[in-house]
Amino acid sequence: MRIGILIFDGVEELDFVGPWEVFSYVNKVQAHPTRMLLVAPSAPVQAYNGLRVLPDCTLGDCPRLDTLIVPGGKGRLQAMHDPMILDFLRERYEGLQFLGSVCTGALILAEAGLLDGRCATTHHTALDELGGYPSITVRPDRVVRDGNVLSAAGVTAGIDLAFQLVEELFGTDVALAVDRGIEFDRYTKT
Amino acid sequence: MRIGILIFDGVEELDFVGPWEVFSYVNKVQAHPTRMLLVAPSAPVQAYNGLRVLPDCTLGDCPRLDTLIVPGGKGRLQAMHDPMILDFLRERYEGLQFLGSVCTGALILAEAGLLDGRCATTHHTALDELGGYPSITVRPDRVVRDGNVLSAAGVTAGIDLAFQLVEELFGTDVALAVDRGIEFDRYTKT
Numbered sequence: 001m002r003i004g005i006l007i008f009d010g011v012e013e014l015d016f017v018g019p020w021e022v023f024s025y026v027n028k029v030q031a032h033p034t035r036m037l038l039v040a041p042s043a044p045v046q047a048y049n050g051l052r053v054l055p056d057c058t059l060g061d062c063p064r065l066d067t068l069i070v071p072g073g074k075g076r077l078q079a080m081h082d083p084m085i086l087d088f089l090r091e092r093y094e095g096l097q098f099l100g101s102v103c104t105g106a107l108i109l110a111e112a113g114l115l116d117g118r119c120a121t122t123h124h125t126a127l128d129e130l131g132g133y134p135s136i137t138v139r140p141d142r143v144v145r146d147g148n149v150l151s152a153a154g155v156t157a158g159i160d161l162a163f164q165l166v167e168e169l170f171g172t173d174v175a176l177a178v179d180r181g182i183e184f185d186r187y188t189k190t
Numbered sequence: 191m192r193i194g195i196l197i198f199d200g201v202e203e204l205d206f207v208g209p210w211e212v213f214s215y216v217n218k219v220q221a222h223p224t225r226m227l228l229v230a231p232s233a234p235v236q237a238y239n240g241l242r243v244l245p246d247c248t249l250g251d252c253p254r255l256d257t258l259i260v261p262g263g264k265g266r267l268q269a270m271h272d273p274m275i276l277d278f279l280r281e282r283y284e285g286l287q288f289l290g291s292v293c294t295g296a297l298i299l300a301e302a303g304l305l306d307g308r309c310a311t312t313h314h315t316a317l318d319e320l321g322g323y324p325s326i327t328v329r330p331d332r333v334v335r336d337g338n339v340l341s342a343a344g345v346t347a348g349i350d351l352a353f354q355l356v357e358e359l360f361g362t363d364v365a366l367a368v369d370r371g372i373e374f375d376r377y378t379k380t
Contacts, residue, residue: 012211013207013210013211013214014207014208014210014211014372017203017204017207017211017241018204020203020204020239020241021202021203021204021207021239021345024203024239024240025239027239036239036240038241044244049210049211049214049215049217049226050214050226050246051207051210051228051243052243052244053241053242053243053244054234054242054243054244056240123373124370124373142373153373154371154372154373155211155371155372155373155374156349156372156373156374157373159346180314181344181345182204182344182345182346183313183314183332183343183344183345183346183347184345184346
């Protein structure tokens with residue numbers, strides 16, 4: 001199973017490393033490997049707070065993906081108007097089992113038309129902006145699922161989105177083991 | 191104020207990106223900039239789950255730091271026996287306001303002798319190993335502070351350690367604003 005995360009200059013670090021960690025940790029608790037890939041329009045990627053990351057593939061040579069996660073951050077203001085990124089998302093969506101956004105990554109999906117007719121959420125400061133798309137119903141929950149498209153609220157909510165997908169893809173026992181492994185205590189908090 | 195995070199091959203991604211995000215986010219909510227630096231013995235650094243990161247400086251050319259965070263991950267098994275890393279930590283400790291470890295990063299501090307006579311914690315699977323150092327008192331809390339040395343439990347506990355330091359260094363209002371910004375809800379959960 002291949003899980004891709006789109007990154008771009010100005011992406012918020014924890015928006016993408018949160019899901020990266022949760023999905024990657026599955027490989028420590030079960031036998032069937034999850035292949036993680038960072039996909040980016042250019043390299044290296046300079047994240048918003050200065051972290052410099054080498055992506056694994058470009059938009060052009062990215063292999064088939066089963067799940068794709070789109071994080072946010074200030075850099076989304078450019079990314080959401082980048083035709084190469086929008087085309088990539090629209091083309092890839094057809095072959096995906098799941099598409100997810102974290103934080104203001106929802107605005108990138110919105111511009112790509114991939115939230116049309118759906119419920120979605122985003123960072124609390126961007127809920128009004130997301131509501132400006134008349135075909136999108138904003139629901140200010142931590143994670144919103146509508147069909148095979150999931151969206152998370154701000155930054156750390158991406159960790160919860162990843163857990164929701166791990167439960168669905170690998171089962172509750174695997175999700176519990178990952179939760180224990182990264183000591184997030186998602187399932188032990190009441 | 192300069193906050194450094196030591197990284198090395200095999201470092202666990204969220205161990206260092208969690209604190210990186212929390213400390214960096216301070217710059218979005220207050221005027222006095224926090225300079226974040228990733229310090230590494232070599233470049234690029236390949237983290238345990240495959241993330242490839244370009245550090246900002248080497249052990250040799252790292253500027254003066256006020257706070258230094260040491261994450262863990264499988265790569266700590268080599269890092270904790272690397273004389274260059276251990277010397278770096280011992281030398282830098284003298285000038286630090288705070289030293290912190292995340293997850294099994296505590297074992298690196300232990301090998302450097304920097305936890306001697308102190309209480310500390312680590313990832314739950316490494317508590318017994320940490321207890322094998324006769325001069326260290328293991329306390330299995332989420333964050334343990336002993337003087338100016340703090341240690342966190344596994345992976346996501348590094349986020350809580352960073353919040354504890356943000357409170358101390360920048361005040362509760364800044365910590366609350368960062369918490370709201372990254373929607374971690376540390377202070378709103380009961």
